Amino acid sequence: MSRLAPLDKALVLILVPLWLVCFALAIRTQVVCGGIPPVELSLADAASYPVLTGRYLTEFYPDHDPLAEAGLRAGDSLVRVGEADLLGVGNIGFYARAVGEAGRDPSVALIFERNGARGEASLALAPVSLFRSSLLSALASVAAALFLILRARPTPSVRAYFYAAMCTGFLRSQFPGPGLQFYAYLVVFWTSLGMYFPLVVGFLFRFPDDRAPQGRWDHIWPWCFAVLGVFMSMMFLGRQLVGAAGFFGTVVVGVVTMLVIVTRKYRAADQVARRQMKWFVFGIYCVAIPPATAALLSSLDPRLGWLWWASYWVAPLLPLAIVISVLRFNLFDIDRLLSATASYNILAVLLGAGALIGVPRISEAASG
Helix, strand or coil, X not given: CCCCCHHHHHXXXXXXXXXXXXXXXXXXXXXXXXXXXXXXXXXXCCCCCCEEEEEECCCCCCCCCHHHHXXXXXXXXXXXXXXXXXXXXXXXXXXXXXXXXXXXXXXXXEEEEECCEEEEEEEEXXXXXXXXXXHHHHHHHHHHHHHHHHHCCCCHHHHHHHXXXXXXXHHHCCCCCCCHHHHHHHHHXXXXXXXXXXXXXXXXXXXXXXXXXXXXXXXXHHHHHHHHHHHHHHHHCCCHHHHHHHHHHHHHHHHHHHHHHHHHHHHHCCHHHHXXXXXXXXXXXXXXXXXXXXXXXXXXXXXXXXHHHHHHHHCCHHHHHHHHHXXXXXXXXXXXXXXXXXXHHHHHHHHHHHHHHXXXXXXXXXXX
């Protein structure tokens, strides 16, 4: 650590303990929290009760409508969640109260009003156990960041990766607990989400040759992706349609931007730098195949939506590949590994496409 610049030392001493607190809260959340209610509400003013819009986050409920199961529908006013009154409470306040009132139960009791009559309902919560795979990814990202910043030479690319990996660690440490913890979680989540793409792009600019563009605009435009945090906050604040469209659009543009940067860097790299980048590409392949396969399978059968969350268990392979690319890029025959991984990737896409085309026809013929 003595080789680090004073600013880097200060950031290590600040960010790592802060992340440890977030990670501890995330583990605690897995123990004491039953789930979160990702439904959308609208609030006219502070003197009225929130109203269900009928929308909810489908990634948490891929195969069923939680509102219909609870006997709720769009236009219902929510009067009370558990023992907490909801007068003048919006989306975020409802989430925090629902998590606190539910405790470790997988559902929460609601009092609602429809056409002047009140009724009771039990709303199923999205289980926080879905976030467990993200915890492993957070731990791997921070461990890789610390290992490189302390063991490798403190080059610009190593420092840039430390910042990006720490941001990933905060982003993956999900701790939507009860009360004030939920508000703290949102601050950390929105902030790290807004900084994610700018810091990753900054790392790609410098990896592996430590040469980044020198123009002033090149230091500014990556921060345009900070709107990702704004769009996510809109989804929590009751603007799911606009927020979701902006969020996924920004993600697509960000991914394309990263691919363009990696392609240009690879073309200009020497033999050693290309080998390092191949390890990085290998890590990308490893973490991309399971989510792509899960997305294809869940599109065939929504009941398989849980595979999307399970696919995050392979995310730690990317930090491992980056550590190897920096310290042991001559390890193994990376060209053969890439060829095999690419083959499996193509095979997964072909199988998924074949299933999309063939399964409906087989089902139709069988029903006939």
